[in-house]
Amino acid sequence: xxxxxxxxxxxxxxxxxxxxxxxxxxxxxxxxxxxxxxxxxxxxxxxxxxxxxxxxxxxxxxxxxxxxxxxxxxxxxxxxxxxxxxxxxxxxxxxxxxxxxxxxxxxxxxxxxxxxxxxxxxxxxxxxxxxxxxxxxxxxxxxxxxxxxxxxxxxxxxxxxxxxxxxxxxxxxxxxxxxxxxxxxxxxxxxxxxxxxxxxxxxxxxxxxxxxxxxxxxxxxxxxxxxxxxxx
Numbered sequence: 001x002x003x004x005x006x007x008x009x010x011x012x013x014x015x016x017x018x019x020x021x022x023x024x025x026x027x028x029x030x031x032x033x034x035x036x037x038x039x040x041x042x043x044x045x046x047x048x049x050x051x052x053x054x055x056x057x058x059x060x061x062x063x064x065x066x067x068x069x070x071x072x073x074x075x076x077x078x079x080x081x082x083x084x085x086x087x088x089x090x091x092x093x094x095x096x097x098x099x100x101x102x103x104x105x106x107x108x109x110x111x112x113x114x115x116x117x118x119x120x121x122x123x124x125x126x127x128x129x130x131x132x133x134x135x136x137x138x139x140x141x142x143x144x145x146x147x148x149x150x151x152x153x154x155x156x157x158x159x160x161x162x163x164x165x166x167x168x169x170x171x172x173x174x175x176x177x178x179x180x181x182x183x184x185x186x187x188x189x190x191x192x193x194x195x196x197x198x199x200x201x202x203x204x205x206x207x208x209x210x211x212x213x214x215x216x217x218x219x220x221x222x223x224x225x226x227x228x229x230x231x232x
Contacts, residue, residue, distance in 0.1 A: 038071070038072075038077055039070065039127060040070055040077045040078070040081050041067060041068065041069050041070070042070065042081045043065065043066070043085060044068065044084045045063035045065050046066055046088075046109070046112070046113070046134070047062075047089065048060075048091055048136055049090050049091065049093070050092070050093060050138075051092050051093055051094050053141075054141065054143065054171065055140065055141055056100070056102075056141055057141050058093055058136065058138055058139075059137040059138075060135075063088050064131075066109060066130065067129070067130045069126075070119075070122075070125065070126060070127060071125050072124035073124075075123075077124045079122035080123075083118035083119065083121075084116075084118055087118075089118075091116075093136075096112050096115040097111060098112060098136070099136070100138065102138050102139060102174075104136070104138075105136040105137075105138065106134075106135060106136075107133065107134045107135075107136055109132060109133065110128065112134075113126050113129060114126045139173050139174075140175070141172065142171070142174040142177040143171050144169075144170050144172065144180075145167050145170070145184070146170045146184040146204075146217075147166065147184070148163065148166055148167060148185075148187075148188060148202065149185050149187050149188075150188050150190060151188065152190055161224040162224070162225055163222050163223065163224050163225070164223070165219065168186050168217055168219060170184060171216040176212050179211070180211070180212070185208075186205075186217060187204070188200050188201070188202050188224060189203075190224050191224075197223055197225040198224055199224075200222065201221050202221060204217075
């Protein structure tokens with residue numbers, strides 16, 4: 001009887017031992033598989049933005065499309081691809097090693113992308129980036145106040161118009177701020193319309209716009225109202 005029990009316990013011990021070895025082997029295989037080094041690619045867009053739009057303008061204005069090749073363990077590469085693929089990242093100048101001084105700059109995108117939290121936390125390495133270099137232009141911006149002038153339309157009920165807004169704020173390149181007329185004048189053109197009032201865009205005069213190009217104006221639109229006729 002004792003011999004049978006002993007043999008029964010031996011088989012149980014053997015089965016338990018086999019199960020333990022199998023489970024351990026599977027875990028080691030899964031871990032080794034996740035640690036096997038591999039490469040994979042992902043696409044995303046990088047958008048360089050000003051630390052403050054009141055003091056800087058950053059170009060290019062549109063996001064840059066990049067293709068990144070990651071290397072590392074299976075798990076790290078998979079994490080990196082999932083973190084960046086198809087996304088747009090706004091990167092303020094002055095962070096991640098991106099310069100913020102006014103002027104032109106060449107950026108090694110692999111260095112910038114490697115420093116991004118989404119990539120750094122994955123544990124994967126950036127093997128290559130296409131394009132490898134981004135040309136960054138940073139321009140200092142100055143705020144000036146401009147008097148609002150209403151330009152009459154050729155015809156229509158708002159030919160003679162009035163506006164409650166007398167001045168607008170204009171953000172323009174600092175290098176040109178001292179070269180512009182003083183006082184600076186912005187314009188709102190009364191439209192040809194039968195309406196008693198209308199919202200119109202505020203613009204810089206053509207001769208000024210030719211010098212400074214596109215600028216930021218606030219408010220961007222104003223409401224014009226038909227001027228009351230003068231008493232006889």
